[in-house]
Structure formats: structure tokens, C-alpha cells
Amino acid sequence: MTGIGPVEPVNSAETGDSYDVIGADAPRLTDRLAGRWNGLPRRARQGLLTATAATATAIGALVLTPGGDPAPTFPPRPVPWPANVTTWHYSGLAAPLNSARTSGRYRFAVSVDHGPPVTLTVTGAAFPGLRARVVPEPAFTVHAGTPRRITVEISVSNCSGLPLNPGLSFLDVTLRNTRAIQRHSFIFGRAYSRDLSTLLKNACEPPTTTPGPRPTGSAGSQHAD
DSSP: OOOOOOOTTTTTTTOOOOOOOTOOOOOOOHHHHHHHHHHHHHHHHHHHHHHHHHHHHHHHHHHHGGGGSOOOOOOOOOOHHHHHHHHEEEESSSOOTTTTTTTTEEEEEEEEOSSSSSEEEEESSSTTTEEEEESSSSSEEEEBOOOOOEEEEEOOOTTTTTOOOOOOEEEEEEESSSSOOOOOHHHHHHHHHHHHHHHHHHHHHHOOOOOOOOOOTTTTTTSOO
């Protein structure tokens, strides 16, 4: 029959011998620390307690300080409507207007305040009898912070109903960015209206007639001298 007998106690009083205990653990860390703590003088234990409390207070202050909070985050700025950030300025004639021509070229400076690039196309010049286009390319793109100078050619296609002295002249423009496509009219002041009026008068104003040579002789004569 196999087996083990009863475990003999260590340092048994009956046998007087010492036995190795198989699988016994070494003294635990807490037991060792407690033993060392109890062995310290009273003043040393009080000093350690004070230092530990001060350290815990400092760590708590660092954790709760406002400077330790993460920086607030803000939602991204929405993409603006293209017409709200695009500005046109009239710069003057690209070339003197010729009385024999029915078209003229006008210079503008176009800028975008902020946001993504804006692509523009000029589609009209306020009145049905006028045609307008950007030369040499009909569509152009303007980037924020970088103004672009363009030339618009305006041609008279029909004089019927055109005012020779337009008060407020404007351009019809299509604008496009990553948010939307818009149709918008940009109104300009007196300088552009004056230059456009010169074109309209050259193309549509009737020529001034000069009186013919007067016949000679008396009114009752049947033959001219």
C-alpha cells in the first residue's frame, strides 16, 4: 500500500529533529515591511508619514490644476458661399474705344477673401442687347488672398432697347466653389458706367446728318444757274 503518513511537526518535541517543509512560501513583502516599520524609532516613523502626506498633496494639486486640462476643440469653419467672399473692382479700359467698333474690353480685379478657390464665368452685361465674356478664357479661378486681373470683352449685338446712358451697370457672373454654384450680379460705379456708355453711343447712336448744298437761283426761276 502506498501513501504518506501523517506530517510531523517542525522541531517536534517528541523526536527533537528538524524537517524541511516542501512548497513553503518565503516571507511575504508586506510581512517584511511591517517588520522593518516596527523596528524603526518613533521619530523616524513620524517623519516618513509627514513626507508621504506632502507628496500626496502635491500630486493631487497637479491633477486638479486648470492648466492640466486638454485644450478645447472647435468645430471646423464652414465653407462660405462663393458670392459672399468674392469681390470685383473695375480697373478701366483695356484699350481706347474706337467709334467704328461695336465691342470694347474692360479690365477688372477679382479677389476671394477666404475659403476654397472660386471658379467664375461671366455670362452677361445687364442688358439683353449685350454679350460679355472673359478673354482669352471664359472661365477662370481665383484663390483666396491672391487677386486676379481679368479682361472682359463686351459686344453690342442689338441696339433695340439699350439705354445709351446706363445709370448702374453690372455683370452677370456664375460662381462655383466646393460648397455651391451661384448666379450673381456685380454692380459697378460711375467709371464703368461711363466707359460702357461710350461703347453704347458709338455702336447705337444715330449718325449726325449734315445739311446738303443749297440750290442757287431765285425761287421763281425754273432753271438753276
